[in-house]
Amino acid sequence: MEGTQVQDIIEKHEQTRGGLIAILEGIQNRYGYLSEDSLRTVAEKTGRSLVDIYAVATFYKAFSLKPRGKHLISACLGTACHVRGGPAIAEEIQRQLGVEAGETTPDGEFTFETAACLGACALGPIVVVDGHYYSKVGTVNVKNILKEALLGPDEDDIKRDERIFRVEVNCPQCNHSLMDVGHLIDGEPSVRLTASFHNKHTPFRFSSLYGSGMVESEEEVPVDTIINFFCPHCHAELVGASNCADCGALMVPLIVRSGGMIQICSRRGCKNHMLDLDGENL
Amino acid sequence: MIKLKINGVEVSVEKGSTILEAAQFLGFPIPTLCHMEGLTPYGACRLCVVEIGEEPRSKLVTSCTYLAEEGLQVRTASRRVIRARKMILELHLASCPQSKTIQDLASAHGVTQQRFKQEYENCILCGRCVRMCEEQMVAKAIGFRGRGENRSIGTPFDEKSDTCRLCGGCMYVCPVCELRCTYTEPEKAVCGGCGNHSAVCLEKPEFNDMMCYMDPCVACEIKQPKDIKDIKDIKED
Ligand code: FES
Numbered sequence: 335m336e337g338t339q340v341q342d343i344i345e346k347h348e349q350t351r352g353g354l355i356a357i358l359e360g361i362q363n364r365y366g367y368l369s370e371d372s373l374r375t376v377a378e379k380t381g382r383s384l385v386d387i388y389a390v391a392t393f394y395k396a397f398s399l400k401p402r403g404k405h406l407i408s409a410c411l412g413t414a415c416h417v418r419g420g421p422a423i424a425e426e427i428q429r430q431l432g433v434e435a436g437e438t439t440p441d442g443e444f445t446f447e448t449a450a451c452l453g454a455c456a457l458g459p460i461v462v463v464d465g466h467y468y469s470k471v472g473t474v475n476v477k478n479i480l481k482e483a484l485l486g487p488d489e490d491d492i493k494r495d496e497r498i499f500r501v502e503v504n505c506p507q508c509n510h511s512l513m514d515v516g517h518l519i520d521g522e523p524s525v526r527l528t529a530s531f532h533n534k535h536t537p538f539r540f541s542s543l544y545g546s547g548m549v550e551s552e553e554e555v556p557v558d559t560i561i562n563f564f565c566p567h568c569h570a571e572l573v574g575a576s577n578c579a580d581c582g583a584l585m586v587p588l589i590v591r592s593g594g595m596i597q598i599c600s601r602r603g604c605k606n607h608m609l610d611l612d613g614e615n616l
Numbered sequence: 617m618i619k620l621k622i623n624g625v626e627v628s629v630e631k632g633s634t635i636l637e638a639a640q641f642l643g644f645p646i647p648t649l650c651h652m653e654g655l656t657p658y659g660a661c662r663l664c665v666v667e668i669g670e671e672p673r674s675k676l677v678t679s680c681t682y683l684a685e686e687g688l689q690v691r692t693a694s695r696r697v698i699r700a701r702k703m704i705l706e707l708h709l710a711s712c713p714q715s716k717t718i719q720d721l722a723s724a725h726g727v728t729q730q731r732f733k734q735e736y737e738n739c740i741l742c743g744r745c746v747r748m749c750e751e752q753m754v755a756k757a758i759g760f761r762g763r764g765e766n767r768s769i770g771t772p773f774d775e776k777s778d779t780c781r782l783c784g785g786c787m788y789v790c791p792v793c794e795l796r797c798t799y800t801e802p803e804k805a806v807c808g809g810c811g812n813h814s815a816v817c818l819e820k821p822e823f824n825d826m827m828c829y830m831d832p833c834v835a836c837e838i839k840q841p842k843d844i845k846d847i848k849d850i851k852e853d
């Protein structure tokens with residue numbers, strides 16, 4: 335099953351320098367972990383032996399052989415954070431989540447990991463949640479950090495974080511607004527499209543915050559499904575001409591109201607998107 | 617041909633030979649553990665250290681992987697080399713105190729004490745079996761996994777490998793899993809001390825190069841029934 339979907343990642347990197355690590359990274363990015371199946375496929379398709387691939391996959395901490403939770407929490411135990419109380423923080427996180435380092439909570443929400451230096455020693459102890467850095471963390475903050483992780487980025491972060499901003503989009507066919515003010519995601523009006531997959535149609539909403547990646551749909555869309563998107567107003571199918579650089583699925587173009595274009599990947603789970611505010615590459 | 621000096625004796629060897637080969641050609645003994653003829657040098661055990669260069673800028677290198685260089689000065693038994701060798705052996709012994717190969721090497725090099733905690737590992741990660749499987753048996757069934765203290769040797773996912781032909785080559789070349797001290801059966805044991813409940817090594821000269829001088833003695837230390845049980849548990853694990 336997964337094998338066929340891993341194939342495009344393998345092919346992409348075989349053509350370049352054929353780096354094994356690049357292939358594994360691609361798989362890890364898409365699925366969150368390296369399954370036995372996918373490693374076997376890599377072995378078969380690249381002609382490398384499974385032993386070598388397994389050696390690489392187990393050597394690097396960035397690769398995980400077990401499925402990871404939705405949110406990745408890493409507590410730094412590097413030298414600087416260690417002397418400032420990193421271990422106590424790690425312990426507290428473990429206690430609150432009820433898992434050891436390297437494990438995932440049974441509900442699949444959190445994966446907890448310890449790291450040896452996350453590169454912000456002066457601000458230690460550091461805890462990183464889904465790429466968001468918390469500095470000078472104390473054990474009392476842990477509870478909040480976990481709560482925030484579940485909620486997604488909050489107002490404040492959104493205002494402060496330059497990578498996060500709001501986009502308002504229109505249908506490229508009928509130029510009708512796709513914003514749904516009645517349904518908020520991340521506290522902002524969501525973008526509504528009609529999704530069609532496996533002969534099913536369902537309203538599909540995603541966050542209008544650029545970089546958030548939050549999606550909601552009435553019908554659960556399995557990860558990796560390639561979705562056909564339709565405008566809920568003119569019912570035209572939204573298809574672009576280009577393919578996703580990460581996974582090869584078709585990109586879906588949307589018009590940004592302030593000018594330009596945004597393209598999102600039509601594969602569920604692939605976070606790739608391109609923002610082109612000047613409309614140069616149209 | 618490359619000319620180098622080993623312990624003051626000049627020797628010329630072909631390009632691409634290692635210091636170890638050159639020293640063996642001259643007959644200077646260098647102990648090895650992970651090195652094996654027919655397998656690519658790997659440099660994992662560090663036992664074959666020699667000193668190269670002039671004091672005070674000399675350095676220790678593993679002779680099994682270091683290629684002979686023109687005009688190289690090599691010392692295979694300087695004080696520094698011997699000290700390093702003893703330390704390496706002591707460490708190996710601490711991780712696998714039951715290995716007869718390591719015990720014999722240790723005793724041959726005058727290691728008479730053990731300052732490190734004995735770990736009773738089953739593997740020193742010398743990689744002999746991995747190379748045997750890959751290079752001689754062309755099977756690539758086993759390999760290294762993980763890193764640091766989690767590094768281990770085995771098949772991917774710990775599943776039976778489809779390329780393994782059960783040739784047994786890996787066990788044949790293993791310096792640790794061959795001929796273990798079995799403690800309870802005196803004739804199979806390295807020294808029999810634990811089986812006989814008396815330190816035979818102290819009386820019998822034929823045990824002279826066994827490890828029973830060790831402080832603490834590997835055999836004597838585990839003489840107590842409780843400890844014997846512990847060992848068994850470890851083995852079963
Ligand atoms: S030690 Fe924690 S960030 Fe460097």
Ligand code: FES
Nearest residue numbers: 659661662664680
């Ligand atoms: S024999 Fe040279 S490092 Fe093991």
